[in-house]
Structure formats: C-alpha cells, structure tokens
Amino acid sequence: MGSGEAAARVRCVAAVPCWVSLMARDLEDAKKFYGPLLGWEFEPSPDRFGPYVHAVTGGEAVAGLGVVGGGAIPLAWTSYFGTESADAAADAVRERGATLAVGPLAFDAGRIAIAADPAGAAFGIWEGRPGRARKLDVPGAPVWIELRTPDPFAAALFYGEVFRWDGRDPERFDVRWEHDRVVLRAEGHSVAALAKEQAGGPAGMPPHWEVSFAVPDTDRALALAVELGGGAVGPAFDSPYGRVARLRDRDGARFAVISPKG
Structure with missing residues (x-):
C-alpha cells in the first residue's frame, strides 16, 4: 500500500482478505521474477x-512489494484482512491469546498491524x-x-471473533462449509478458505495463509517459475x-x- 494512482484504486474490505504484500530482500530482483511470471507492471508507491x-x-x-530489513527473516506473502478498526482487531487478537507482532501503525493508506x-x-x-x-478476473x-x-x-x-463475522449482513457476507473447507463469501464471491493441513504437511510449511495468483496455464507458469530462478513445491494438481x-x-x-475453473 502507499500513495499514488494505484493506492487510490485499492480499497479495504471489512472482514475478508483484501490485499497481499511481500517484503523482499531485493526489490528489483523480486520485480524481475514476478513481473514476467504473473504479467505484472509496477508503479512506485512512496511509503514511510x-x-x-x-x-x-x-x-x-493487485499486490504490493517492499523491502525487508535483515537477512535472517524468513520471507513470506502476507494476506491483509480489512477491518473498520485496527485497534479493535488488535485488541481482539491479544484477548484471544494470539500474537500481535507489529502495530497498529499509521501510514498513508490507513492503519496496519501484523499478527499471528x-x-x-x-x-x-x-x-x-x-x-x-x-472478483478480479485478470491474470x-x-x-x-x-x-x-x-x-x-x-x-x-x-478469525470470526477478531473480524466480527457473525452479525454481518447475510446478503453480503457468509461463512459456509464447502469442499472440506470453511469458505468465506463476500458479495456473492468465494474470497478465502480455511483448510485442514498438518504442520509440515505436503507443502512442507507450518500453518500459513497461502496466496494463489491467477494464471492462464498452471503447468506453463510452473515451468516459467523454474526458468526464472524459483522452484516448484511439489507437482501441479487439480x-x-x-x-x-x-x-x-x-x-x-x-x-x-x-488456473481458476470458469
């Protein structure tokens, strides 16, 4: 997030993930990887x-990329949930025995916090x-x-208690069980899900929010990621x-x- 033309197009959607961001070690190197892979162009967004x-x-x-300080920090994509009050959400995180790592901090696009x-x-x-x-139907x-x-x-x-899932307008927001997942829907679209996976499961990861970007051809994108110096974490699957x-x-x-189903 940040100021500028792109920031004006970004909007906070309460109760659901509405922005994703990566703090990279080398911003230019990250742009050289993700730009060709996902068809991204980049707009500078000055930030404090x-x-x-x-x-x-x-x-x-569709996403933000910044620079992380320190070489020992594991890098990961972060999903941001929208909220009407960052302070209230941060308090709810602490009250429920979870970890508030950063913030809330004020910056040009609002107020943010990082939690676990x-x-x-x-x-x-x-x-x-x-x-x-x-729904963004763009690669x-x-x-x-x-x-x-x-x-x-x-x-x-x-998450339901932190972001007040109960009591929201059922015409605009609902939570359901679908395809062995807890699925969040907003404005008629499935926007996120919570699925069972043991720590260190098939992806070799502890619990985490996985961000999936749309591509026209998954297998071709996998091959391109390898060509660009990245790698696959297992074979592609349906x-x-x-x-x-x-x-x-x-x-x-x-x-x-x-490659989303129609």
Whole structure:
C-alpha cells in the first residue's frame, strides 16, 4: 500500500482478505521474477517504511512489494484482512491469546498491524478506505487465499471473533462449509478458505495463509517459475477451484498459482 494512482484504486474490505504484500530482500530482483511470471507492471508507491511498489495488471493494483530489513527473516506473502478498526482487531487478537507482532501503525493508506493466530499463521490487519468485495478476473490477480492449518474450525472461531463475522449482513457476507473447507463469501464471491493441513504437511510449511495468483496455464507458469530462478513445491494438481501449483520465488517465499475453473 502507499500513495499514488494505484493506492487510490485499492480499497479495504471489512472482514475478508483484501490485499497481499511481500517484503523482499531485493526489490528489483523480486520485480524481475514476478513481473514476467504473473504479467505484472509496477508503479512506485512512496511509503514511510521504505521502498514499496504496487503490482499492476489489467489496470488493477493487485499486490504490493517492499523491502525487508535483515537477512535472517524468513520471507513470506502476507494476506491483509480489512477491518473498520485496527485497534479493535488488535485488541481482539491479544484477548484471544494470539500474537500481535507489529502495530497498529499509521501510514498513508490507513492503519496496519501484523499478527499471528494461535496456530502461528501470520496475517495482516488493515483499516483503510472502505470498499466492497469484487472478483478480479485478470491474470496475475490474487484469486484465492487459503489458510492451511491443523484445525480450521478453531481457526474460524478465532478469525470470526477478531473480524466480527457473525452479525454481518447475510446478503453480503457468509461463512459456509464447502469442499472440506470453511469458505468465506463476500458479495456473492468465494474470497478465502480455511483448510485442514498438518504442520509440515505436503507443502512442507507450518500453518500459513497461502496466496494463489491467477494464471492462464498452471503447468506453463510452473515451468516459467523454474526458468526464472524459483522452484516448484511439489507437482501441479487439480483442486475444486482449479489447477494449482505451489511455488517458491528466488528468495524462498512461497505462493501458488491457479488456473481458476470458469
């Protein structure tokens, strides 16, 4: 997030993941990897915390990339949940025995915090310009955000209490059980899910929010990621939502690509 033309297009959607961001070791190197892989162009977005750019595809700002300090910090994509009050959400995190790592901090696009749920999965909190959920049907957009955790029901209770899932307008927001997952829907679209996976499961990861970006051809994207210096975390596979490949970038940050079903 940040100022500039792209920031004006980004909107905070309460209760659901509405932004994804990566803090890379080398911003230019990350751009050389993700740009060709996902068809991104980049717009500078000055930020008080250091260099930061918006990834843009189809005229939409779909993700942010910044620079992390220190070489020993594991790199990962962070999913930010929208909220009406970053302070209230941060208080709810602490009250439920989870970890508030950073913030809330004020910056040009609102207020943010970084937290970890009781199982250790990191996520962001964002209080910003309000908007409504919409489906981005453009290649390179984050189209599926999924929590991989040992107990999705306990996780759903935690996130439901932090982001007040109960009591919201059922015409605009609902939580359901679908394809062995707890699925969040907003404005008629499935926007995220919580799925069971043992720590150190098939992806070799502890509990985490997995970001999946849309691509026209998953197998081709997997091969391109390897050519660009990244790697595959297992073979591509078919899911209820499309064909998926779990990947890592040049610095080891993990993400996924998916060819969504119509």
